[in-house]
Amino acid sequence: MKRKIYTLVAVLAYCLTACTKLDIPPMNVIQDKDVFTSEGGIRIYMARAYSELPLEDFRYSQTRGLNFFWIISPPSANTGEALSRDLGSSTTETFNPAYWELGYRLIREMNYFMQTLPQYAKNFQDADVKHWLGEARFIRAVTYMALVKRYGGVPIVDKVLQYPDQKPEELKIPRASEEAVYDFIAADLDYAYNNMQATSVSGRANKYTAAAFKSRAMVYAGSIAKYNQVTLFDGSQQRLCGIPATKANTYFKAAYDAALLLEGKYSLYKKAWAAGDKQAQMQNYINMFFDAGSPENILIKGYHYPESVHGYDAYNVPRQLMGGNGYSAEVNPTLNFVEMFDGLPKNPDGTIQTLDASGKYIMYNNTMDLFANAEPRLRATVIVPGDEFKKEKIEIYRGIYTGDATNGISRLLPDGSTSNYPTANIVASPNGNQTPYKLPDGTLRNPAGKSGVFTADGTCAISGFTVRKYLVPDKPTAEVLENRADQTWIEMRYAEVLLNRAEAAYELYAAGQTGANYLQDAFNAVNQIRDRAGANLLATTADLNSINIVRNERRKELAFENKTWWDLKRWRIIDKEQNGTLYRVLMPFYVAQTGKYFFDARTDERNNRYTFDTRWYYQQIPADQISKSQNLVQNLGY
Amino acid sequence: MKRQLYLAGLCFALLLNNACSKKYDNYPEPDATLTGSITDLATGKPVQTEAGSNGARIRLDELSWSATPTPYYFYAMQDGTYRNTKIFSAKYRISVEGAFVPLIQYDGAGNITVDKSQTLDVKGSAKVDFKVEPFLNVDWVSDPVYNSADSTITVKVKFTRGNSNPSFQNNVTDVFLFVNATTYVGNNNYDNRYSNKISYGGTAGNSQIGQTITITTRDKLPGKRSYFIRVGARVDYGLKYYNYTDIKTVAVP
Numbered sequence: 070m071k072r073k074i075y076t077l078v079a080v081l082a083y084c085l086t087a088c089t090k091l092d093i094p095p096m097n098v099i100q101d102k103d104v105f106t107s108e109g110g111i112r113i114y115m116a117r118a119y120s121e122l123p124l125e126d127f128r129y130s131q132t133r134g135l136n137f138f139w140i141i142s143p144p145s146a147n148t149g150e151a152l153s154r155d156l157g158s159s160t161t162e163t164f165n166p167a168y169w170e171l172g173y174r175l176i177r178e179m180n181y182f183m184q185t186l187p188q189y190a191k192n193f194q195d196a197d198v199k200h201w202l203g204e205a206r207f208i209r210a211v212t213y214m215a216l217v218k219r220y221g222g223v224p225i226v227d228k229v230l231q232y233p234d235q236k237p238e239e240l241k242i243p244r245a246s247e248e249a250v251y252d253f254i255a256a257d258l259d260y261a262y263n264n265m266q267a268t269s270v271s272g273r274a275n276k277y278t279a280a281a282f283k284s285r286a287m288v289y290a291g292s293i294a295k296y297n298q299v300t301l302f303d304g305s306q307q308r309l310c311g312i313p314a315t316k317a318n319t320y321f322k323a324a325y326d327a328a329l330l331l332e333g334k335y336s337l338y339k340k341a342w343a344a345g346d347k348q349a350q351m352q353n354y355i356n357m358f359f360d361a362g363s364p365e366n367i368l369i370k371g372y373h374y375p376e377s378v379h380g381y382d383a384y385n386v387p388r389q390l391m392g393g394n395g396y397s398a399e400v401n402p403t404l405n406f407v408e409m410f411d412g413l414p415k416n417p418d419g420t421i422q423t424l425d426a427s428g429k430y431i432m433y434n435n436t437m438d439l440f441a442n443a444e445p446r447l448r449a450t451v452i453v454p455g456d457e458f459k460k461e462k463i464e465i466y467r468g469i470y471t472g473d474a475t476n477g478i479s480r481l482l483p484d485g486s487t488s489n490y491p492t493a494n495i496v497a498s499p500n501g502n503q504t505p506y507k508l509p510d511g512t513l514r515n516p517a518g519k520s521g522v523f524t525a526d527g528t529c530a531i532s533g534f535t536v537r538k539y540l541v542p543d544k545p546t547a548e549v550l551e552n553r554a555d556q557t558w559i560e561m562r563y564a565e566v567l568l569n570r571a572e573a574a575y576e577l578y579a580a581g582q583t584g585a586n587y588l589q590d591a592f593n594a595v596n597q598i599r600d601r602a603g604a605n606l607l608a609t610t611a612d613l614n615s616i617n618i619v620r621n622e623r624r625k626e627l628a629f630e631n632k633t634w635w636d637l638k639r640w641r642i643i644d645k646e647q648n649g650t651l652y653r654v655l656m657p658f659y660v661a662q663t664g665k666y667f668f669d670a671r672t673d674e675r676n677n678r679y680t681f682d683t684r685w686y687y688q689q690i691p692a693d694q695i696s697k698s699q700n701l702v703q704n705l706g707y
Numbered sequence: 708m709k710r711q712l713y714l715a716g717l718c719f720a721l722l723l724n725n726a727c728s729k730k731y732d733n734y735p736e737p738d739a740t741l742t743g744s745i746t747d748l749a750t751g752k753p754v755q756t757e758a759g760s761n762g763a764r765i766r767l768d769e770l771s772w773s774a775t776p777t778p779y780y781f782y783a784m785q786d787g788t789y790r791n792t793k794i795f796s797a798k799y800r801i802s803v804e805g806a807f808v809p810l811i812q813y814d815g816a817g818n819i820t821v822d823k824s825q826t827l828d829v830k831g832s833a834k835v836d837f838k839v840e841p842f843l844n845v846d847w848v849s850d851p852v853y854n855s856a857d858s859t860i861t862v863k864v865k866f867t868r869g870n871s872n873p874s875f876q877n878n879v880t881d882v883f884l885f886v887n888a889t890t891y892v893g894n895n896n897y898d899n900r901y902s903n904k905i906s907y908g909g910t911a912g913n914s915q916i917g918q919t920i921t922i923t924t925r926d927k928l929p930g931k932r933s934y935f936i937r938v939g940a941r942v943d944y945g946l947k948y949y950n951y952t953d954i955k956t957v958a959v960p
Contacts, residue, residue, distance in 0.1 A: 298877070299945055304775060306817030313815060487900065487926065644947060645906065648881065649899055678899045682761065683947040699777055706760065706804075706946050 105189035111201055114182060118208050119272065120377075121175045123168065123215035124370055125631040126558035127379040127539075132156065134164030135171070138552060141384055143400050148633045148643075149652055149679070150624075151400045151536065154527025157677035159647050161685040162219070169691050172216045173226065179209040180229045196266065203264035207274045207282070210257035213250055214286050218635055219688045221301070221704065222247040222309040241698040246307040248316060251290040255323060258283040262330070271361070272371050280330040281367045281561050284569040287324035289639050291317050291576060296641040299686060303702045310687050310704060318580050321573040325587075328570035331367075335563040337601045338365040347445045350603035354449035358539055359556065365563045372555035380551040382544055385536055387452060387463045388501065388529045389519035392549030398520065400629065401532035402451045404653035404670055409625055410447040411605045413440070421655065423668045429477030430667035436466065436657045439668060445603035450628055452537045454518070454530075454657050459542060464518030465530045466666065467656040468497035469506050474662045480669075487651065487672050495658070500526035508661050522656065524674075531675070533655040538629045564601075565632070567594045568623045575619050588613065595622050602626070638686060647679040739794040741765075743835040745787045745803055747844070747869065753787030754841050755937070755951035756805055757893030762948070763805030765789055770826070771797040785893060786953075796830045806941065806948035807839035808875050841869030842942045843879070843950040848919050851936060851957050858927035860886070860957050864920050866940045869950070877942040879912030881905060883949065884922040884938050892935045894949050900926050901934075933958045 094100055104110035120136075125144065129135050132142045146153035147160055162168070182205045190198045216223045224242040232240060245253070261279035269275035294317035301310035312320075338360065341353040357363055372378055383392050384399045391397040404421065407413070414422040414431075425431050433439055436455035440448065452458050454465035470478065472494030481490055490497075496506050498517040505513035521529025541556055571594035578587035592610045595618065599606050602625070607613055620640065624633055637643035651672040658667055684706035695701045745754045745763055756762040763783040769776050783789040783803070802810045802824035812821040825835055848863040862884055868876065883904040885897040901924045907915070928934060934957050939949035 298943055298947070300813065302813045302817040308817055485925075645880065648906070649883075649902065649904060676900070680894075684761075695777060699773075699775075703778075 101185055101189070105185055106192045108193070108197070111186075114178075115201075115204065115208075115273065118175060118178060118182075118205075119370070121171070121178075122208060122211055122370075123172065123175075124558065124560045126370055126560065127372075127381045127554070127556075129631060130156075131160050131162045131634070132164065134162075135168070137164075138378075138380060140380065141396065141399055143384070144631045144634055145400050145402075145536075145629050148637060149403060149646060149650070150406045150628050150633055151402050152532045152652060152654070152673060152675075152677070153399050153401065154531060155399065157675060159643075159679045159681045159685075161682070161688060167688075167691045168215060168219055169223075169694055172212050175212045176209055176226055177229060179205045179212070180227065184229055199264040200266050203261040203276070203279070204274055206257040207261040207265070207279050210254045210261065210279075210286070211282060213254050213257070214282070214289075217247060217250040217254070218289060218639070220690060221311070221687045222250055222307065224701075225250065225253050227253075241700045243303065243305075243700040244307065244309050244702060247293065247310060248290075248308065248312045251286060251312070251320070254286045255283060258286065258327075267334075271366075272369055274368060277331050277334050278368050278561065280327045281563075281566050283327035284324045284331075284566055284573070285561070287320045287327060288569045288573050289635075291320035291324060291573065292639045292641075294320055295576065296639070297686070298641065299705060301687075301702070301705050309702060318577060318582055321576045321580075322582070322584065324569055324573035325577065325585075328566050328573065331563065331566050335367055335566070336364045337563055337567075337597060338363045339601055342601060347603055350601070351445035351449045354446055354602065355537070355542060358559065359541070361557070363562075366559055367561040367563060367566070368559075370558040370560055372557065374553060374555040377555070378552045379554050381539060381556065382541055382549045382554045383551045385540060386549050387458060387520040387535045389464065390459060390461065390546055390549065391528070392546055394551050395528075396551070397528050398530055398535050400536040401530050402534040402536060402628075403532050403673075404534075404655045406624075406628065407447065407451060407453075407534060407655070408653075409621055410444045412443040412447070420653075421668075421670055423655075423670050424480070425477075427477070429479055430669070432477075432660070432663065432665040432667055434665060436666050436668075444605075446625065448537070450536070450538045450625075452530075452535045454533060454655075456537075458537065458540070459544075459546075463520050463535065465520050465522065465533060465535070465657060466518045466659050467522045467533070467669075468495045468658055469508075469514065469516050470494055470658045470660045470667075471496060471506075472662075474660050478660070478667060482669075482671065485672075487676055489674070497522075497524050499524050501528070506661070508664075514659070518657075531654070532652075532673070533657060536629055559630075564598055564626050565623075567598055568619070568626060570594050571598075571619045572616070572623065575613070575616055579616065591619060595619060598622055598626055641686065644681045644683045644686075647681040650679045651676065652679070735796065737793040737795045738831075739796045739829045740790070740792045740832040741767075741794045741801075741829055741835065742790040742832070743788070743837065745783060745789070745805065745807075745837045745839055748838040748840050749869070750844070754805065754807060754839060755787055755845075755953055756783055756785055757895050757939075757949065757951065758782065758785045758891055759895045761895055761946070762893070763787070763789075763803060765791075766802050766804060767794075768800040769795070769797050770800055785891065785951075794829055796828075798826070798828050800824050800826045801835055803837050803839070805839075806843075806950045807841045808870050808872055809945075810837070810839070812874075840872065840875075841950050842875060842877075842944060842948075843867065843940050844869045845882075845938055845940050845950050845952045847938075847952055847955070851955055853957055853959060854923070855960070858930065858959070859924045860928065860934065860936060860959075861921060861923045862936065862938060864922070864938045864952060865917060866915070866920070866950070867917050875942075875944060877944040878910050879907055879915065880941055880943050880947070881907060881912070882915075882920055882922065882938060882940045884924065884936065886924055886928075886934055886936050888932070888934065890935050890954060892937055892954060893951060894939060901928055928959050930959045 130140050142156035145151040146156040222244045225245045258279045262276045265276040294312040297311045299310050338357040343349040384396045388397045440453045496516045500523050503515040523529045571591040574587040574591035592613050656669045687704040689707040764780050767779045810823040814820050843866045845866045851862045885892050886901040903925045937952050937954045939951045941949045
């Protein structure tokens with residue numbers, strides 16, 4: 070018995086030494102010491118942050134959100150750049166949860182990074198630590214930019230908030246003024262510029278990326294100071310919406326100075342460009358979006374099949390090259406957009422010329438003849454009727470005119486009419502299953518082109534045009550599928566920096582600022598863009614007599630890159646452009662009797678009108694966020 | 708066994724009896740009524756607006772429990788009156804927002820310089836009228852005319868500044884003839900096939916102040932019915948609400 074007791078005591082005594090410490094971190098959760106002690110750990114932390122970066126890329130639309138796979142109501146159908154069968158009216162962002170919530174998650178991750186990395190700094194070179202701290206500031210600034218452009222002033226959180234350690238009252242941070250948020254962004258980007266290295270791997274920021282984003286942020290702030298008409302104060306003298314007009318020049322100067330920092334570091338892509346050669350200029354412009362070694366790319370977002378993909382080609386390819394999912398032609402550029410470009414026959418009021426002096430339609434042997442002298446950038450951005458894509462002629466015409474054409478053809482509808490086309494003398498196709506029409510010479514011909522226009526089926530070029538920018542020129546149709554595309558998104562390219570510089574410079578010139586020869590500088594920047602595009606150059610600085618010249622250049626150059634909606638909003642002109650507005654389309658017709666084509670310019674046949682609600686200049690703060698923090702003041706009108 | 712069942716049933720019934728309090732709610736229901744009108748300070752006429760989210764709205768701050776509550780909004784009717792019969796009896800600060808000089812104004816530093824909001828205890832039924840200065844007065848010059856030749860309606864209107872406050876003399880941006888088949892007509896509700904507008908760039912609209920503006924509907928109006936029409940005009944201030952004429956009915960033969 071005694072022996073048993075001794076044995077038991079001995080065993081128990083031995084057991085006492087079993088545990089040294091019960092309070093150990095969970096082994097299945099990655100700890101700071103795992104992440105912040107190696108370059109690989111930092112890379113993983115940053116990879117996640119970049120994947121959450123609010124870039125409005127192939128996977129964004131106002132109705133669906135960021136990083137969404139199914140983008141069939143494209144952002145360009147909300148700006149007048151394009152028409153889409155799935156988005157037919159103005160909209161603000163309607164996705165849920167709203168960006169507010171997503172933004173503060175990323176801000177918290179960056180604040181955590183900034184607070185934690187210095188504790189592990191001894192593991193790294195000083196220069197690397199400085200670079201990464203700058204990179205975290207850069208990401209935080211881009212995130213605040215995404216918030217301020219949506220909501221105006223937002224709460225500034227520059228450290229990790231602790232819950233439940235901190236009291237709820239301390240966490241209910243009120244909104245800062247819009248001006249303070251832009252200043253905060255500028256300070257973060259200045260810090261990033263001063264601490265980051267000059268080069269970085271593709272897809273990550275360096276000091277010049279920070280400068281480029283600063284030029285963008287500051288030109289936004291400047292235009293809000295100058296053009297905004299909405300004022301909202303909270304109870305403690307913070308101007309949540311709007312920036313004092315007196316600050317406009319300060320911000321435009323900051324944008325201008327930031328853009329200058331990139332001079333000589335990046336350049337416009339001109340690898341295949343040749344002076345006077347329109348074909349080469351067009352090819353160069355197309356290549357720019359697919360050349361990984363482009364000196365123009367400042368920040369890109371890479372995709373790679375099968376891990377990280379989007380569906381841009383599947384949704385936007387011309388109808389006749391439709392892939393297996395049955396999507397096509399979501400983005401159909403409007404005639405309003407096409408008319409901004411050079412090299413088209415135009416009426417004195419700037420609209421496209423389709424009628425001769427006697428009021429009859431001008432006849433063409435080919436639909437491409439109208440675009441024979443078109444600006445190369447237009448054909449690189451938009452597939453015009455009859456142009457070539459993937460070695461195929463993209464056939465777009467609305468119908469066959471079967472009437473008498475001996476004495477020319479008069480307008481099908483009176484000028485400005487929104488009615489349907491008359492059914493007499495016109496045969497058309499409701500969808501892609503066409504019934505051929507027998508021409509007078511006995512041959513058969515489909516009433517509409519292979520890519521449209523069909524009268525009842527929107528999967529075609531409903532505007533008479535279809536988009537080309539960013540469509541991979543050599544992707545086999547078998548691979549034109551959803552979640553199969555992996556071309557790179559270029560978020561920031563040098564052309565935008567030049568345009569920021571031109572806009573800031575012209576605004577400074579218009580405001581009578583004399584720090585530099587601003588007009589000359591704006592003129593040079595616009596002409597650099599136009600030269601590469603193959604557009605007509607401005608002859609003298611006297612020709613640069615309106616901010617609209619700089620703005621239109623921006624709209625042409627950055628079209629379908631999801632920037633225009635924000636530009637139209639910050640210029641505060643979208644409510645004027647979209648006020649019961651019908652966008653215009655260009656409908657080619659084939660004439661049965663003569664075998665020629667004519668074009669009819671008219672308003673959108675669907676009669677979809679766009680009206681921008683002026684409240685949308687400042688989006689609604691999500692109601693669930695106000696329920697959580699009653700210190701948040703709602704924007705006007707909601 | 709049976710007895711046990713009865714006992715269990717009795718216990719359950721007792722529990723059920725006590726499960727619910729006999730009170731319906733802890734608080735009185737919203738039994739107060741708030742009515743009133745928004746009238747032009749100069750003319751005394753109601754300020755026409757549109758129904759819904761771009762029209763005039765009444766803002767209530769319930770001060771009974773907080774000095775900075777989350778505001779409660781409701782919208783005025785398009786004739787410039789309002790009525791809400793489901794308001795909690797409480798102390799409110801009441802103001803109104805719309806196409807007129809704001810009741811609460813701030814200077815550049817965010818200090819309140821003008822505050823015409825009203826604070827009162829609402830109990831039972833309360834009537835609160837607001838006298839405001841519209842951005843624009845839009846008035847009919849003559850009755851709308853139906854043109855039988857091309858089945859359109861032509862209107863003649865003029866707009867004038869409704870106030871002389873130098874801070875609210877913004878550019879006039881557009882005049883809009885709204886046509887609809889129901890009496891609810893305005894920027895929120897119009898038939899875009901027939902409605903028509905004149906837009907002004909820059910200061911061009913300001914020279915039209917006081918002038919007779921003639922606008923004709925677009926396209927052909929189908930006959931044998933009545934149309935409801937009104938004209939709106941607005942200035943480039945804030946959320947750019949429209950000021951309106953009253954509604955006229957035109958019978959198209």
